[in-house]
Amino acid sequence: MVKSNYIIELTNVSKSFGDKVVLDDVSLSVKQGEFLTILGPSGCGKTTLLRLLAGFNTASEGEIRIGGEVVTDTPPHKRPVNTVFQRYALFPNYNVFDNIAFGLKLKGVERKQIETRVKRALKMVGMTDYEHRDVDSLSGGQQQRVAIARAIVNRPQVLLLDEPLAALDLKMRKDMQMELKEMHRSLGITFVYVTHDQEEALTLSDTIVVMSEGRIQQIGTPMDIYNEPCNSFVADFIGESNILNAVMVRDRLVRFMGKEFECVDTGFGEDVPVDVVIRPEDVYIIAQRSSAMFTGTVRSCTFKGVHYEMFVDTPDGYEIMIQDYNRFEVGTEVGMIVKPSDIHVMRKERVCNTLEGVMKDATHVEMLGGVFECTPAEGVEAGEKVRVEVDFGDVELTDDSSDGTVGGTIRFILYKGDRFHLTVRTEEGINIYADTHDVWEDLDEVGIKIRPQSLRISRMQ
Amino acid sequence: MGRLFRLFGRRSNWALPYAVFLVIFVVLPLLLIVLYAFQDAEGNFTLENFVHFFNQPEVIRTFVYSVGIAFVTTAICLLLGYPAAYIMSRMRSNSAVIVVMLFILPMWINMLIRTMATVTLFDFLKMPLGQGALVFGMVYNYLPFMIYPIYNVLQKMDHNLIEAAEDLGAKPRQVFARVVLPLSMPGVMSGVMMVFLPTISTFALAEMLTLNKIRLFGTVIQENINNTMWNYGAALSFIMLIIIGITSIFTYRSKDGNLNDTGLI
Numbered sequence: 148m149v150k151s152n153y154i155i156e157l158t159n160v161s162k163s164f165g166d167k168v169v170l171d172d173v174s175l176s177v178k179q180g181e182f183l184t185i186l187g188p189s190g191c192g193k194t195t196l197l198r199l200l201a202g203f204n205t206a207s208e209g210e211i212r213i214g215g216e217v218v219t220d221t222p223p224h225k226r227p228v229n230t231v232f233q234r235y236a237l238f239p240n241y242n243v244f245d246n247i248a249f250g251l252k253l254k255g256v257e258r259k260q261i262e263t264r265v266k267r268a269l270k271m272v273g274m275t276d277y278e279h280r281d282v283d284s285l286s287g288g289q290q291q292r293v294a295i296a297r298a299i300v301n302r303p304q305v306l307l308l309d310e311p312l313a314a315l316d317l318k319m320r321k322d323m324q325m326e327l328k329e330m331h332r333s334l335g336i337t338f339v340y341v342t343h344d345q346e347e348a349l350t351l352s353d354t355i356v357v358m359s360e361g362r363i364q365q366i367g368t369p370m371d372i373y374n375e376p377c378n379s380f381v382a383d384f385i386g387e388s389n390i391l392n393a394v395m396v397r398d399r400l401v402r403f404m405g406k407e408f409e410c411v412d413t414g415f416g417e418d419v420p421v422d423v424v425i426r427p428e429d430v431y432i433i434a435q436r437s438s439a440m441f442t443g444t445v446r447s448c449t450f451k452g453v454h455y456e457m458f459v460d461t462p463d464g465y466e467i468m469i470q471d472y473n474r475f476e477v478g479t480e481v482g483m484i485v486k487p488s489d490i491h492v493m494r495k496e497r498v499c500n501t502l503e504g505v506m507k508d509a510t511h512v513e514m515l516g517g518v519f520e521c522t523p524a525e526g527v528e529a530g531e532k533v534r535v536e537v538d539f540g541d542v543e544l545t546d547d548s549s550d551g552t553v554g555g556t557i558r559f560i561l562y563k564g565d566r567f568h569l570t571v572r573t574e575e576g577i578n579i580y581a582d583t584h585d586v587w588e589d590l591d592e593v594g595i596k597i598r599p600q601s602l603r604i605s606r607m608q
Numbered sequence: 609m610g611r612l613f614r615l616f617g618r619r620s621n622w623a624l625p626y627a628v629f630l631v632i633f634v635v636l637p638l639l640l641i642v643l644y645a646f647q648d649a650e651g652n653f654t655l656e657n658f659v660h661f662f663n664q665p666e667v668i669r670t671f672v673y674s675v676g677i678a679f680v681t682t683a684i685c686l687l688l689g690y691p692a693a694y695i696m697s698r699m700r701s702n703s704a705v706i707v708v709m710l711f712i713l714p715m716w717i718n719m720l721i722r723t724m725a726t727v728t729l730f731d732f733l734k735m736p737l738g739q740g741a742l743v744f745g746m747v748y749n750y751l752p753f754m755i756y757p758i759y760n761v762l763q764k765m766d767h768n769l770i771e772a773a774e775d776l777g778a779k780p781r782q783v784f785a786r787v788v789l790p791l792s793m794p795g796v797m798s799g800v801m802m803v804f805l806p807t808i809s810t811f812a813l814a815e816m817l818t819l820n821k822i823r824l825f826g827t828v829i830q831e832n833i834n835n836t837m838w839n840y841g842a843a844l845s846f847i848m849l850i851i852i853g854i855t856s857i858f859t860y861r862s863k864d865g866n867l868n869d870t871g872l873i
Contacts, residue, residue: 203771223774230775236768240790249786250776301776 153212154179154305154337155200160209162195169195171361173209177305177339177354182331184340184348187358188384193341196358197307200339201230214304228305229298233313235290237282243269243293244278250301268300271330288319299330305337312347324350345385349373357381359559378493379568382424383561389430389467391564393423393492401492404465404564406441408485412492422493427470429489432457432481439482443467445475459483465564500537500579503607506530512604516575517553519597524604532607539568541601542581544593551594555579557587571595641849644842657843667828667844674825675851677739678807681746682754685803686796688747689754693795694788696755697762708759711752719749723816730817741817746807753802761795762788797859805852 155177162170170192177183185193198204199211202223211219218226229250237246247265256264269275272292282290291311298306308327312320328351331338342348348355349369357364357372357380365377376382379390393403398413403423415421436442443459446466454470459481461467467483475481504514508529512521527533548554558578559570569581571593579595587593615621648654661667692711696704714722726745730737769791773783811826825848832841 201771201775203774223771224777224779228775230772232768232772234766234768236766236772238769238772238787238791240787249773249778253777253782297772297776 152179153177154181154214155339156210156212157196157199158210158212160196160199160206160211162192162199162204162207169361170199170206173361173363175356175363175366177337180335180337182328182338182340182351182353183356184342184352184354185356185358186342186345186348186384187364189343191358192361193343193358194309197230197309197339197341200305201228201307202226227303228307229301229303230307230309231291231294231298231311233310235287235294237290237293237297239283241282242278243274243280243282243285246282246293247297247300249297254301264300265296268296271299271333272296273326288315288323291315291323295327295330299334299336303336305339306334308338308340310342311340313342313344320347327351349385357384359384375491376424376493378496379422379424379561380559382422382491382493387427387468387470389425389427389564390561391423391425391465393421395419395421395492399487401490404441404461405463408440408490409487410490410492411488412490415492415494420495420498422495424491424493425467425485425489427456427468428454429485430467430469430471431484431486432459432469432471432473432475433484434475434479434481436480436482438484440484442480442482445477445479445481448474448477450474463565466562467564497580499539500535500542502535502537502577502579504533504535504604506533506604510599512602515553515573515577515579515595519552519602520599521602521604522599527604527606533604534607536603536605537579537597537601539580539582541597542571542579543596543598544569544571544581544583544585544587545596546593548592548594551596553595555593555595557589557591557593560587560589638849641842641845644839645846646843647839649839657840658847660840661843661847670823670828671825671847673822674808677743677746677824678804681743681750681807682800682804684743684747685751685754686800689751689799690758690792690796693755693758693762696759697765704763708756711755714748715752720812720816722749723813727816737821738818739822742814742822745813745817746810749813750803750807754799757798757802758792758795761792761798765791801856801859804855808852809848 153176155175157173157175160170160173161168173192173196185196187193195204199206200213202218202221202225205220209219210217214227238249241249244265247268248261251261251264265278266275269277272295274289274292274296277285277289277293282293285293291314295311311327312323315323324347327338327340340348340351349372352369354366355369355372356366359380365372365381367375372381372385376385376388382388382390391403393401395401395412395415395418396407397417398415399410401408401410401412401421401423410423433439441461443461443465446458446460448455448457451470454472455474457469457471457475459467459469469483502514504512504519506524506527506529507513507518509523510521511518512524512533512535513519514535521535524533543551545551553573553575555571555573557569558572561568561570563582566582566584567587569583569587571579571581573579573595581595615624645657646653646655648656696707699707723745726741726748727737730741735741765788769787770783773787774780778786809826809829811824811830814820814822814824814827825844829841829844829848832844
């Protein structure tokens with residue numbers, strides 16, 4: 148058997164709690180010695196993924212290998228991994244020394260050796276001479292250091308860290324980030340780090356795994372993820388960005404905001420709808436409007452320390468975020484330039500809603516857990532399964548969820564420069580996407596209405 | 609009216625009615641016990657009552673026996689109660705509530721009625737009343753007081769601690785011995801006090817469940833007081849209070865005063 152050089156291999160792993168699917172067909176390989184970060188908003192399944200690796204939960208489907216061995220159903224105490232918990236989870240009945248020695252004592256390591264190893268671990272986390280302190284008497288940062296020492300003293304093949312710095316204040320967090328990176332270098336073991344903080348992920352990682360809704364969105368180096376996000380979710384989640392609807396006219400030419408721009412992307416085809424991402428620091432803002440690619444009026448300007456953050460309204464109703472070292476007064480007419488290489492083109496995941504439904508009668512279709520009126524559809528009979536297409540702009544949202552044909556919750560909001568692209572989860576758990584100019588908030592309860600003539604019904608193939 | 613309003617307007621003053629109650633029915637009687645214990649029938653200071661106690665081997669034997677019975681009862685309650693509390697704390701919350709209710713339910717019925725029912729049950733089963741029945745009755749009556757504080761501590765325990773122990777290589781048995789058990793000690797101590805202290809001084813249960821064949825220390829005190837031997841009764845009560853006090857301090861000290869974690873004390 149050839150020993151693979153991946154320390155962790157997940158193959159088609161899924162996990163559900165009851166009906167709720169938390170991880171959906173996740174496959175992932177982690178190289179020996181890598182610092183891998185799993186990044187995503189809360190509820191994306193990142194902590195569950197870590198718990199599957201630690202063995203606190205077992206996968207509903209799929210296979211997990213650590214160090215080449217299948218550990219899918221192995222209990223936590225037999226796995227070659229150790230975990231650093233978000234809330235430290237130090238044993239309050241033991242002092243610092245006994246907490247760190249806990250794992251070594253269980254393994255039956257010799258007393259003398261335990262002492263040297265605990266001392267070395269304490270030194271590594273900068274807590275020398277704290278052996279006999281009560282854990283309750285330590286500050287949050289110190290407790291987290293002890294928790295890290297308690298894990299690394301066992302020399303695990305993989306160190307799992309579950310948002311270890313989330314409970315610390317900003318300054319302490321920054322210091323600890325550097326120390327963790329240094330620790331990773333000197334220990335040479337694999338770190339799997341879970342966080343919702345994109346800056347932390349970019350700073351620490353060799354590889355970032357971006358997750359959303361139980362699925363992996365993108366795997367790559369911090370540079371890849373930042374510069375070449377693969378979809379609008381990743382672009383929006385990592386750093387600040389302007390995300391706009393666009394059409395790929397042909398290779399190296401893309402049209403958005405009513406203008407054509409040169410770009411460097413190829414292979415999308417001709418006249419294909421796409422998303423473009425332009426980072427705010429990649430937009431050059433100039434006073435001279437004649438030589439600009441497009442123009443606009445500065446609507447707001449905020450000092451951010453290193454740079455100014457400005458929002459510029461274009462004549463055709465788009466809002467562009469710009470970061471620049473120069474300050475432009477609110478109300479100034481300005482010109483803007485974007486280099487072709489700074490326009491990142493991404494394939495759209497979908498261009499309209501495609502839903503499944505059942506015809507109730509000639510003018511009613513049942514879908515999303517409700518019955519919608521539709522224009523008489525040709526060639527489909529009552530009781531037949533149909534495919535229903537609805538454009539994003541045709542999905543109407545109402546304040547009161549009982550005003551809609553069905554109710555839903557806003558799960559994700561993406562600003563597209565001139566409109567919001569919302570992901571609405573219906574009570575049935577199906578996502579429907581809506582474009583709107585109205586301002587909604589995450590987790591707002593809404594009603595969903597669709598005009599009969601906006602439903603395009605066709606037979607299921 | 610205005611003055612009354614001002615009096616009860618301050619929240620700290622709401623404790624006044626209870627403070628009055630406390631003084632009349634708790635502090636004063638305790639002082640009277642101490643006072644009576646050191647007096648003879650004429651009201652002169654004396655240590656005679658205590659000398660009398662130490663000269664009565666039978667009463668000392670009863671005292672030792674009572675402590676022994678209380679000890680056995682507490683031990684049985686602990687052996688039965690800890691596993692029950694542990695299992696309950698591992699249950700899903702809504703089923704745990706039902707089981708906790710089932711354990712608390714007998715406490716809705718008056719202790720004497722319950723004990724009378726126990727006597728009838730023993731008669732019905734043709735089982736003799738006596739020491740066995742006494743221990744059974746005490747365990748039956750005091751078991752909830754053991755289960756509840758232990759359950760409370762176990763249930764509040766951070767589940768991450770158990771996972772951390774597993775993660776560091778502890779087998780389920782080791783997780784229990786090194787993490788769960790030590791951390792549940794405040795609950796155990798609380799439960800021990802809740803069972804041990806009242807069982808030392810009980811007399812009604814002994815009377816009913818042994819047909820007055822077995823006398824406990826509580827019985828002796830009650831007999832003396834009933835026979836107007838106020839001073840000697842008070843001295844015996846005083847001795848018992850000292851023992852209870854020592855036990856409490858001992859159990860309290862053993863865990864840095866963490867007893868308030870249990871939700872009972």
